Amino acid sequence: MAERRYRALLFANWEFPQDPAELQTLHGPPTDVTLLREALTDPDLGLHLPTEVDVMENANRAEMHMRLEDFLMSGRGDEQLLVYYSGHGKRTLAMDLRFCARDTDTKRLSATSLSAREVDQLLESSPAGAKVLILDCCFAGSFRTKGRQDLSDSFPGRGFGLLAGTQRGTPAPDADLPGEPSPFTRYLVEALRGGAADSDGDGFVSFDDVYNYVFERTRGPVRPSRDFQGTGVLKLARSRARPGGATGRAESAAPRGAALNVQAAATLVLESLRHERAGQHWAAREPLRRVADGEPGDWGALAALRLAALSLADDDQQAATDALSRVVAAGHPQWSPEAGYRLGLCLSRVGDEPGAERALRTALGYDHPHWSPLAAWALAGMLRGRGNVEAALRCYRQAVSSPGPPAVAAALEFGDFLVQEGNLQVARSVYRRAALAGDPDLSHVAVQRLRALLSRLGCHTAAAGVPNTEAGTR
Template sequence: MRSRAVLVGTAAYHQLEQLPAVGANLRDLAQALGDPMLWGLPDGNCLVVADPQSSSALLDPVQRAGEDADDTLLVYYAGHGLRDADSADLYLALTGSRANTGYTAVAYQHLRTVVRQSRARRKIIVLDCCFSGRAARALAGGIADETAVDGAYVLAASPKDRVALAPDGEMHTAFTGELLDILRLGIDDGPELIDLETIYQELDLRLRAKNRPRPQRHQENNTGRLPLVRNRAAAAAPVPAGPVLREEVRAAMLSAGLSLARLLRSAGRSRDALPVLRLVLQEGAPDPGAHTYAVQLELAELLADTGQSREAVEVLEQAFLATHKSFGPEAVLVCRRLADLLQESGNHIQACEVLKHALDLMEYGSHERAG
């Protein structure tokens, strides 16, 4: 799998207030991201860094993950957010950090630099700490060359001058607790795949209703509209009882085959996963849909990883031909990945045409939702 997540949290401090909820944040967020019904991130691709005691202990794992990821890099930090007495910039606390002394913590700008250096196409930074809105504010500031993170989405727990909450008696911090509920339970009447903007909007609605600090966000290149996890509420929606249809059987085959292939990949058996995916596509549903696109994307990724780029392009071209029947986020992902492969092989004109089609799909989809 081409995605990586690094979950950092500081719960224990020598001179600052303890934050025991952070430990639960890390544990449960890692479990949610690894759930095959949500994102399905393999254990080896999700690293938990608890109570880092130095800048290198916090930043080195992020740098390594950024070097390994070429699809999505997600970096999460929970703990105390500090402001330097002079600059008022945001700092991320370590176990030995002291209040109003930025040099005892990790400057957010250093984390931003490490994330910016990653080759991942999509970069996500989630900050559950006091004053984390300063990170979003910095990214939206006028000195774009110094602050922007290409392809990045920053989601912060609180405005730039507000304190994030770790409510007494609650297992998680206020922000991450709501985030986990959204991931685990889904969003009623929401799409099958949830993107970051949808998560942000739902977080803002729920936290505002509880009179808690409202989240902030900033994005580059419309990253927030790319799907992140499956919507469990949509998957669990009741359906009328009736006979099992042939289409339902085919859809189940696609889902089961995709899960098996991902399990083989996580066990290091990528070549065994290839025939599984080929068989699933051969026997699966004839009409394009979310499951079909997911299998085609997974197969193309496997082929590219094993040096079979030409066949990967052929698989995505078949999916691309079917995108005129769909304007969902899966069709956009097909276009995006096909354009990447075409560009890598030197077919720049074709890549531009595919990206133009993706933009048309997104525009058409937004018109449909508005209507």
């Protein structure tokens, strides 16, 4: 059987100067098409060669139609062709779906936009063995196809697959900010770059695997939809773990977790930094993920720690937890204490208190001058909430044992806890230590609490004699 060839044509339209009132400029498409192209051509997981993925940006209606027709009509029986559109989708009064182009005018929608019927006819006429259409636009789920006939089973995965970012009649959300992908394409790219499970264990991520990944992560009224007419399984990417450890680009490659040398790791980290500086967090995360997977030493730990930070910034708690767990397991004296502390906070937020306590105690055990006191402080609050007073007191004492703002903030909380427990003399000592720390933001608060405590103890003269700190006289 001949080797399957994979080609793709990606459309991204975000500027609509002919009708700016009705067709607002979109944030997502320029980032959508960049990230999808990178995912399709990923050297480890992608099925497409870079020369086999074409991109058209802000094309007019005629350009879109001609390029799409040329692309689909050039297909062969041993090829899988993928077409992607990110932009505005509109419907006519007859409820026909239209894809907006740079020259689209909604007052002349039929004449200035590409119709779903035209696209479907071209797909139907294409001699390619398999076709995949992915739509990230409003009303994408309204795309309807003709029944495909004469689908030979001579090549596995033959037919047509539609993956739409919405159900029928539903608008699709744009990216929140420039430089970010739309929600649907974000999860699509994640699925292609190792997120989706290889459900049948054949070493590839299928059309259904990708759909299931995206569907499980979308929430609210906007959910993806799909349609498949054909035989076998459409492959969209390689999976991270492939059976037999085979390598090579023809339907297999070096696993994503393959060992990286120092130069390769450094190159990927620099690539991530470039994306991050451009405000493209989603693009920045993938190179870091590859280093974390493929480099077990310091580079891998550092990449995982940075990956966790970007994941937290994107509110991706699961990805952050996975990355932080790697750093904790690495046992690095500088980075593992920080990872343990941050992992403890992540797990606590999702209600995994046993896991949070283990992570915080790991960070505490390193005796790191900054992260261990922070871990002790967080652990003290957790134990206090459980009513474990003695253990909480021990952790508070560890938290205030080192200099710096975290210790002062912990001392204020520790002092309040002691007052609540009736241990006023020890609270007096703790407040006094915080007052003398000279912290520009918190020491004056400690002065106020110390004065209030001394007055409560009847030491009015002593309370009046507590000196102001520099912070307290601003």
